[in-house]
Amino acid sequence: MMNYLQTLKGLRVLVVDDNLDHLELIQFILEQYNVQVTAVTSAYEAFNVIKLLQANILICDIQMPVEDGYSLIRQIRNLTQKIKGIPAIALTTCTSDETRHLVLNAGFSTYLTKPFDPDELIAVLSNLVTEHIASCA
Structure with a gap:
């Protein structure tokens, strides 16, 4: 845990999931490592927030109503250079x-x-985070 605390401390993460229980669980887990979490429940909210937030990482559920995670990441990858390169983790039930x-x-x-x-x-x-830091160096 200690090694991860150093790596993740102060990290800004945007979490997107339409299931509030999942969202709260992820937020709780990340906050144990001093991660700054912004949690939203839709791709629409995430797209608007990511432009202002300066998040370091995106964690996004794939299966959401109205607009799914695939659509969100495609939109993000078309934004400005700084935002479009954000590392992103997809959450899915499919294996x-x-x-x-x-x-x-x-x-x-x-x-x-x-x-x-x-x-x-x-x-x-x-x-x-470690891979992203290494690739930017």
């Missing part, structure tokens, strides 16, 4: 190779299958 292919081709950096273990979320987030 198929087809879903993995769709998620990565849509523009997500990686994905987690629901339900996930909190330690797995933190490990994936930490790895993504």
Whole structure:
């Protein structure tokens, strides 16, 4: 935990999920590592917030009503250079190779299958942060 605390402290994460229980759980987990979390319940809200927030990471559910996570990440990837390069984790209940292919081709950096273990979320987030810092150096 201590290693992850250093890596994640002060990180700004935008979490998008239409399920309030999932949203609150993710927020609770991340806040244990001193992550600054902004939680929203729709792709529409996320798209508007991400332009102002200067988030370091996006965590987004794929299956949401009205507009799904695929649509959101495609819109984000068309924004300004600073925003469009944000590392993004997709959350999905599907485990198929087809879903993995769709998620990565849509523009997500990686994905987690629901339900996930909190330690797995933190490990994936930490790895993504470390990779992103290395690629920007």
